[in-house]
Amino acid sequence: MLLASLVSVSGEVAAVSGRLAKIDLLAQALRAAGPLEVPIAVAYLSGELPQRQIGVGWATLRDGFGAASTASLSLSEVDTALSAIGAVSGKGSALARKELVGALFGRATGAEQEFLVRLISGELRQGALEGVMTDAVARAASVPVAAVRRAAMLRGSLGPVAAAALAGGTEALSSFGLEVGQPVRPMLAASAPSIADAMAKVSSGEAAVEWKLDGIRIQAHLLDGEVRLFTRTLDDITGRLPEVVAVVGKLPASAAVLDGELIALRPDGRPMAFQDTASRAASEGAGAAVPLTAFFFDALHLDGADLIDLPYEQRHAELARVVPEEMLTPRSVTADVTVADEFFAGTVARGHEGVVVKSLDAVYAAGRRGAGWIKVKPRHTLDLVVLAVEWGHGRRRGWLSNLHLGARDPSTGGFVMLGKTFKGLTDELLTWQTSRFLELETRRDSYTVYVRPELVVEIAFDGVQRSPRYPGGLALRFARVLRYRDDKPATEADTIDTVRALSPE
Numbered sequence: 001m002l003l004a005s006l007v008s009v010s011g012e013v014a015a016v017s018g019r020l021a022k023i024d025l026l027a028q029a030l031r032a033a034g035p036l037e038v039p040i041a042v043a044y045l046s047g048e049l050p051q052r053q054i055g056v057g058w059a060t061l062r063d064g065f066g067a068a069s070t071a072s073l074s075l076s077e078v079d080t081a082l083s084a085i086g087a088v089s090g091k092g093s094a095l096a097r098k099e100l101v102g103a104l105f106g107r108a109t110g111a112e113q114e115f116l117v118r119l120i121s122g123e124l125r126q127g128a129l130e131g132v133m134t135d136a137v138a139r140a141a142s143v144p145v146a147a148v149r150r151a152a153m154l155r156g157s158l159g160p161v162a163a164a165a166l167a168g169g170t171e172a173l174s175s176f177g178l179e180v181g182q183p184v185r186p187m188l189a190a191s192a193p194s195i196a197d198a199m200a201k202v203s204s205g206e207a208a209v210e211w212k213l214d215g216i217r218i219q220a221h222l223l224d225g226e227v228r229l230f231t232r233t234l235d236d237i238t239g240r241l242p243e244v245v246a247v248v249g250k251l252p253a254s255a256a257v258l259d260g261e262l263i264a265l266r267p268d269g270r271p272m273a274f275q276d277t278a279s280r281a282a283s284e285g286a287g288a289a290v291p292l293t294a295f296f297f298d299a300l301h302l303d304g305a306d307l308i309d310l311p312y313e314q315r316h317a318e319l320a321r322v323v324p325e326e327m328l329t330p331r332s333v334t335a336d337v338t339v340a341d342e343f344f345a346g347t348v349a350r351g352h353e354g355v356v357v358k359s360l361d362a363v364y365a366a367g368r369r370g371a372g373w374i375k376v377k378p379r380h381t382l383d384l385v386v387l388a389v390e391w392g393h394g395r396r397r398g399w400l401s402n403l404h405l406g407a408r409d410p411s412t413g414g415f416v417m418l419g420k421t422f423k424g425l426t427d428e429l430l431t432w433q434t435s436r437f438l439e440l441e442t443r444r445d446s447y448t449v450y451v452r453p454e455l456v457v458e459i460a461f462d463g464v465q466r467s468p469r470y471p472g473g474l475a476l477r478f479a480r481v482l483r484y485r486d487d488k489p490a491t492e493a494d495t496i497d498t499v500r501a502l503s504p505e
Helices: 003-015 019-032 037-043 075-087 091-104 110-121 130-141 147-157 159-174 195-202 242-249 275-281 313-320 337-349 427-438 496-503
Strands: 189-191 207-212 216-223 227-233 255-263 293-303 331-334 353-357 369-376 380-391 398-407 414-421 441-444 446-450 456-461 465-466 476-477 481-486
Touching: 003 019, 003 075, 003 110, 019 037, 019 130, 019 195, 037 130, 037 255, 037 446, 075 091, 091 110, 091 331, 130 147, 130 159, 147 159, 159 369, 159 481, 189 456, 195 207, 195 337, 195 353, 195 369, 207 275, 207 313, 216 275, 216 293, 227 242, 242 293, 255 275, 255 313, 255 465, 275 465, 293 313, 293 465, 337 353, 369 496, 380 427, 380 496, 398 427, 398 456, 427 441, 427 446, 446 476, 476 496
Parallel strands: 189 369
Antiparallel strands: 207 331, 207 353, 216 227, 216 255, 255 293, 353 369, 380 398, 380 446, 380 456, 398 414, 441 446, 456 481, 465 476
């Protein structure tokens, strides 16, 4: 299959708004792909790289490349080239990667180059999210979508499942099972604004209210004394966490798959900043300086028995059978909203992110946000000033979308940038802000319009973290737009001092 064909499909998918229309277009493309190309097509049309990261940044991608006049690149050739780029390491690797990128882009047409830039940079948004793609795989292979979803859950990746479905139908999908050592997609939690709302959604009776730790999601696999640790994105980080490997390896089980969280704690038991946990999990040999503590909250397999289809309360009972109490995530089981609210308040007071309210009879719906788990977090908001805005991609092409957010600095009279967001923007807001920002434009580059700092926007966010990327050394986590504050001038926006007061440091 030619890359050009996939680029054309990507454009068509981005141009249509209806879910069913997107599914039909994607299904047609998957049927047209060769057996070895199906996983690549699934990844590219989902806006993802099979290689995840290849070490190529914007500086390289923004360089000009001469475009080919005719399309000749196949999906397999592109995938092979990207794998080769990602495999480069050592001295001179940056230059070597740049040369390989140039060789690949030199064979691509202008439209293919634009597609590759957005794909590699993670900016390819065409409305083909995983749920849509899962439906498209089922449509292309004429198999039940539930069978595709379950196989993808157990395999941890939709691409190989799509290839199996198209080649062997439902029978091929039934061959996918839970294997100790093969990571499973984690179950995800939906959100609710309050404990009462969450309790109403998950159960008419008792529910478990559990600490939500601001750490690193971990899936621990134990088989005959050997331990492997996987992140939420299914990356193997076993070699980085010897202290976690040691405690899991001592559990009284011959085989286990456990779901939990890793977090760096202070001597008083309060959590350290999220970056301390994240940097520890991202590096090797730092265990003595910043050890991570493991808390487990679910069991997917124990000693030859798969547990994912059992109710949560049974899975937790099995978990508690092999995991010592100090390694279990604290929880309260109650039907009383007042009791649950008190547990939530106590959890937040300890410095944790919030709670997850869990239905006692929910099965482990891996890879999905269902009604079985509902997270509740205190919401922080700030009124910030828009300093610049980037042009959108995919469905947002032609609109100014990604906002650069700044807090007021009383000491200088200027503004300190805290990050960017395009979350929470409706089509109506995108249309309005594009027109308004162009009126406030002071200068621009190829993808950013810089504006007079006059518009105030109310931003919701989950917390503040250290960031060397921005001048103030801080950034907002999971920022999203709530509304524009037409009633507030920039001189009344929140200050950088207010933001610093929210930092855990």
